[in-house]
Amino acid sequence: MDVRIVDFPETRVAVLEHRGPPELEHETSRRFIEWRIANKVRPDQHRTYGVHYDDPRTTPPEKYRMDLCVSFDGEVPPNPWGVVVKRIPAGRCAVTRYVGPRDDVLPVRELVGTWLPQSGEVRADFPVFFHYVNVGPGVLPAEMITDVYLPLR
Numbered sequence: 001m002d003v004r005i006v007d008f009p010e011t012r013v014a015v016l017e018h019r020g021p022p023e024l025e026h027e028t029s030r031r032f033i034e035w036r037i038a039n040k041v042r043p044d045q046h047r048t049y050g051v052h053y054d055d056p057r058t059t060p061p062e063k064y065r066m067d068l069c070v071s072f073d074g075e076v077p078p079n080p081w082g083v084v085v086k087r088i089p090a091g092r093c094a095v096t097r098y099v100g101p102r103d104d105v106l107p108v109r110e111l112v113g114t115w116l117p118q119s120g121e122v123r124a125d126f127p128v129f130f131h132y133v134n135v136g137p138g139v140l141p142a143e144m145i146t147d148v149y150l151p152l153r
Contacts, residue, residue: 001110003096003119008149010090013049013069014041014076016083021061032068035081039074047071048132049088052108089126093149094119101141102132107148116150124151 016035018028036042049069056064067086076085094115098107108128116123133145 001096001107001115003094003111003115005121005152006093006095008088008091008093008095008151011047011049011071011088012073013067013086013088014039014072014074014083015051015067015069015086016081018064018066018068020064022056022064022066023061025066028068031081032070032083035079035083036070041070041072041074043135048135050130050132051088051127052129053127088129089151091124091126092152094121094152095147095149097133098146098148099142100144102130102144102146111148111150122153124153126151 014035016028016032018025047070049067049071051067051069053065053067054063069086069088072085076083094111096107096111096115112123112128128151129149131147131149133147134143
């Protein structure tokens with residue numbers, strides 16, 4: 001596993017919160033895409049993130065939480081999709097790249113379960129988040145690129 005330590009810049013994001021069973025994330029994603037299209041927030045001009053508060057393998061489905069995010073400096077007034085503004089905080093992060101389907105990003109377990117204990121680093125309070133480097137209907141699962149960030153103190 002190739003892990004780098006980077007200084008992640010504070011990033012203002014438009015967010016659609018997903019709360020509930022992980023298998024319903026596709027519905028949240030569909031609504032988020034609708035908002036992006038309606039607001040002309042194109043994937044080639046804005047970075048797409050997922051902030052994962054819980055591990056879907058160990059969290060009861062009704063308590064599972066994650067945020068779908070896109071870097072966005074514009075206004076986000078109240079809207080029918082429920083999109084709000086949040087920030088991904090600045091800070092040191094361990095980051096590793098994963099290429100493949102996003103339904104189970106395996107490096108998270110290695111980064112948190114193996115690399116972190118051996119690194120001497122301490123995990124920060126912000127959750128693991130993903131930068132979905134390439135998104136869109138033309139991206140094949142085998143070609144999906146995801147950078148996995150583990151915030152550190």
